[in-house]
Amino acid sequence: MDRAVTISQVAALAGVSTGTASKALNGRGALRPETRLRVQQAAEQLGFVANAAARSLQTGRTYTVGMITTDSIGRFSIPLLIGAEDALGAGQMSVFLCDARDDPIREQYYLRTLLSRKVDGIIVTGRRTQARQPIGRDLPIPVVYAFISSADERDCSVVPDEADGARRAIRHLLAVGRRRIAHVTGPEHHHSAQMRAAGAVDTLAAEGLQLATPVLYGEWSEAWGRQAAGILLSNGADVDAVFCGSDQVARGLAEGLRGAGREVPRDVALVGFDNWDVMVDGCRPALTSVDMDLEGIGRTAAEMLLAAINGDPVHGHQARPCRLVPRASTAV
Amino acid sequence: MDRAVTISQVAALAGVSTGTASKALNGRGALRPETRLRVQQAAEQLGFVANAAARSLQTGRTYTVGMITTDSIGRFSIPLLIGAEDALGAGQMSVFLCDARDDPIREQYYLRTLLSRKVDGIIVTGRRTQARQPIGRDLPIPVVYAFISSADERDCSVVPDEADGARRAIRHLLAVGRRRIAHVTGPEHHHSAQMRAAGAVDTLAAEGLQLATPVLYGEWSEAWGRQAAGILLSNGADVDAVFCGSDQVARGLAEGLRGAGREVPRDVALVGFDNWDVMVDGCRPALTSVDMDLEGIGRTAAEMLLAAINGDPVHGHQARPCRLVPRASTAV
C-alpha cells in the first residue's frame, strides 16, 4: 500500500518540470527524444498512472459512459454491455454499469451519480415492455436508449426489429414445408409479445395463410410452454409447427409434446426466440431460434453515443434486423 | 444540453463565496440557517450536482470501488455485484464493473484504468477453477477476492464453503431416507468439483457409509447429466438418490431418468448445486438445490473491502456456509 505516484515525482526523477513531464507522456509539445524517453522511463520505474480526476478536470472529458439498466441486470443487459464495451474499448473508454432494479428512485439516484461523475454520455437499457419515459430532460450530456426505446421520438433508440424476427421464423417454417403454424407467446400486454405476434400474422397473410389457432398468450416460462402443448393437442388444431415467443416457452412446449408422444421436428417443428444458449442447447432436440443480436445493438448504441458526444447526434428509432439460427428442432 | 452548473454559479446566485456555498451544501462550517437554506435553494434551482473529479482531487476519496470479473460476466458475477452494491450503497459508494473476459492483458488494462480512476478499492471475482494469482503486487489500494480465491494467503478472499454445501445435500438425502447415493459432477480438475465430491464422501464416511458408485466426473452440462443417467442405470448400482455437482447436470439427469421410466423423487431423489432459478424451476419435478448465497458473498466482500479502506484489513480466507433449498425432487 504505497502512496500513489504523481507526475511531479516522475518529473523530479527525470529532472524536468511537471509541464514537460506531461508533454513527454502525452506526446505533445516540442521535446528532445532523449528527454521524452527519460521521462517515460521514470514513469515506468515509479509505476506512474495519471490521476483521471485531475485530467478530466482540466480536459472536461472523462472517457467514461454510464449504462443504466432499468430492470435487474439479466441476460439481456450483459450482451448489450459487452457490445457497448467493444465499440467504446477501441476508443479507450470505459462503461459504468448501474442497476436501477426497476426502481425509479434508484434510477434517479444513479442518474445524479453519473452526472456528478461527469460521464461523457449515458446508455439506457431495460427489458422491453413498453417505450419508456425519457430518463431526464435537458441533460448536459447525450443519452441513447438501447433495446428499450424512449417515448420521446427525438431521442435516439436502438431496438431489435422484432417483427422482422417473427418474419424470419415464419418464413423458415414455411421453407421447411410447414403450413399449419401456431404461435405461443408471453403476456398480451407485453410489447415484444405484440410485435412478434403481429409479425407472424402479417408474414402468413402475405402468403395468403393464417395461424392455425388464435395466438396463445401466457407467460415467458417453461411451465406455460408445457401447458400450451396440452391446449394445442386437445383443441384438435393439428398443427405441424409452433413459433414460440421465447426459448423458454419453446422448451416447455417441446417437453409437453414429447410427453404426449409427438416427435419434434417430425410431427411438429419448433422455433424459439432469444437464442438463449442454455435453453436452445438444453432443449431436445436443439432449438432453432431467433437471435436479436444484442451485442450488435449494444455496439450500435455505443457508436451512436460516440457520434453524439462528438457533436453529431442521431435522432429517432434505429431498428436492427434479427437473425435466425436453425437447429435440429426444424431440421427437414 | 446546457453547460454543467458549477458551485460558483450557485454561490453567485445565493450571494455568497464558493467556500461558503461548499460549507452550506456539505453541512460544515458555522453558517446561519437562513444562509444555508438560501444556498441549498440556489443549488436546487440550478440543478447543481458537484463535480466528483474536483471533489476527489481534494479529498483523495472517490467513493467508488472497482469490480473485475476475470471470466465473462455471467450468472455468478451478477449476484455478487448486487450483494456488493447493497453493502456499499448504504455508504453511497458505487461499483465500477470490468469484464476481463478471461484475458490477462485485458485484466491488467482494467487494473490500470481503475488505478488511474483512483477507486478506493477493488473486488476481484471469477469462476472458481483454482485459486488465482494475485492481480497485482504492492497496489496502493486494498483488494478483496470474492468467490474466487487468491493464491496468496495474506490476501483477503471470501469464498463459499462448498464442502459445507455438499454436506448439507448429503445430510438432506440421508434425512429423507436415502442410502444408496451417487455423485455426478463436472470436470475432475475443477476445484469446485473436487471440493463438492470430497464433501460428499466425507459426510457419508462420518455416517459409516460410502457412495454407491465412484464419483462420475464429466461436464457442467445437461447433456452430461442425461448421459450419466444411462451410465447409472446400466451399471446396476441401483441408487436411490443422486447428488449432482450442478443444477444443469441434475436437470439432465432428471430427464434421463424419466426417459428410462424412473420417477423422481419416488425411485431416485435428486439434489443439484447452484440454485439457479431457470434450472430448478424448469426441472421436473422442481429441483432441490444447494445455494451458495452469492449475494451474501458479494456483500461480505464489500464489507471487508470497506474495512480495509478504513484501515482495518482482514487477511486470509473467509469461507461462508451454503444453504439447502428443498423442493419436490427430494420430497418424502
Add this chain to the structure above:
DNA sequence: CACAGTTAGGAAATCGATTGCCTAGAAGCT
C-alpha cells in the same frame, strides 16, 4: 463605554494534470 469572546462568512491555498505563453541558449545567416 470598553474590552473579551463569539459567530458568520470571505480569501486563498490546495489537490494533480494540462496547456498557452514565454525565454534562454543554440544555430544559422550576412
Add this chain to the structure above:
DNA sequence: AGCTTCTAGGCAATCGATTTCCTAACTGTG
C-alpha cells in the same frame, strides 16, 4: 561579429470543490 530564427523546456494559470486560516461585526459583561 552581430543579428535573426528556432528549439527545448520552464512558468504559471486553469479546471471545481474543499478547507484552513483569518477578520469584521456582533454579543455580552463589568
